[in-house]
Amino acid sequence: MNKAKDSVRYEAKVISQPMIELSGVCKDFLKPSGEVHSVLRNIHLAVAKGEFVSIVGPTGCGKSTTLSLIAGFEPPTQGMVRIRGETLQGINPLAACVFQTENAFPWKTVIDNVSLGLRLRGKDKREAYAEASRWIEIVGLKGFEGHYPHQLSGGMRKRVALAQTLIVQPEILLMDESFSALDVHTRHLMENELLKIWEETSASVIFITHDLEEAIALSDRVIVLSAGPAATVKGDYKIHLPRPRNVAEVRFDPAFMKLHEQIWNDLRDEVMISYADAARNK
Structure with a gap:
């Protein structure tokens, strides 16, 4: 795909109604001492249908909290989370999550793990197995249907996690440090696998990572959160x-190197603030 077509594709996304919209979102937690801890403050973020957005920021700035708000695991203290224009109340039915930790049941085979989401939605075993077999092949695990998680490598287990998530055809895919535990070569393979599958779907992706290079390589946009507490959106970069x-x-x-330098200049300041705050609180 050439640069002109890529630009058209991006512009088509951003002019459509947002799939995800955070408007003036704040999130506070109550500490055991009774003190209010503000994690996020006045977050404004819109993500289009089919857009791949990564969120980066210093440790503890609220990246995972942002993901939880979009998933509906936590309600905002102030502001609104809208999904396809509707205010989110409770768990987001259009979203599916891939976390850093393993989510496969160790006593189930690959095909049983992958087909579980469909079985829970009422599909009979034969139909669920047929669809699971298709997704197992898509993620490159054909021939491993009868294996158990402990018989697979870390990268293969991540492929199982992707198949488990994508088989239910989510309109929103939420990923929190999903590849961080993998070695660099396996990580690149999984990143390419993710992009290949994403380009064949219309899912909107929110990808949380500490790795700025990963964020730029994968995304249509990179969002930089400021250092906590009360983190907010510091930068919003289009990745053309x-x-x-x-x-x-x-x-x-x-062009990648130029983007990396530009975004890192923003991110570095927040990382240094975060380090200084951590040192003061020791």
Whole structure:
């Protein structure tokens, strides 16, 4: 896909009604001492249908909290979370999550784990197995249907997690440090696998990562959160790199390097603030 087509694709996304919208969102938690701890303050963020957005920021700035608000695991203290224009109340029915930790049941085989979501939605075993087999092949695990999680490598278990999530065809895919535990080579393979599958769907993706290079390589936009407490959106960067992308090769593109320098200048200041705050609170 050339740069002109990539630009058209991006513009088509951003002019549509947002799939996800956070308007003036604040999130506070009550400490055991009774003191109010403000995690997020006045967050404004809109994500279009089919858009891939990564969120970066210092440790403890509220990245995972933002994901929880979109998933509906937590309500905002102030402001609103809207999904397709409707205020979110309770669990987000359009979203599915892939976390850093393993979510496969160790006593179930690959095909049983992958088909579970459909079985819970009422599909009979034969139909669920047929669809699970298709997704197992899509993520490159054909032939491992009868294996148990402990018989798979870390990268293969992440492929199972992707298949488990994507088989229910979520309109919103939420990923929290999903590849951080993998070695660099497996990580690149999984990133490319994710992009290949995403480009065949219309899912909106929110991807949380500490790795700025990963964020740029994967995304249409990179959001920088400020240091906590009371983190807010400091930067919102469009990533106009052509697709399809190879996440290892795109890092050598001069445009990638320029984006990395620009975003890192924003992010570095927040990281230093976070380190200074942590040192004072020791």
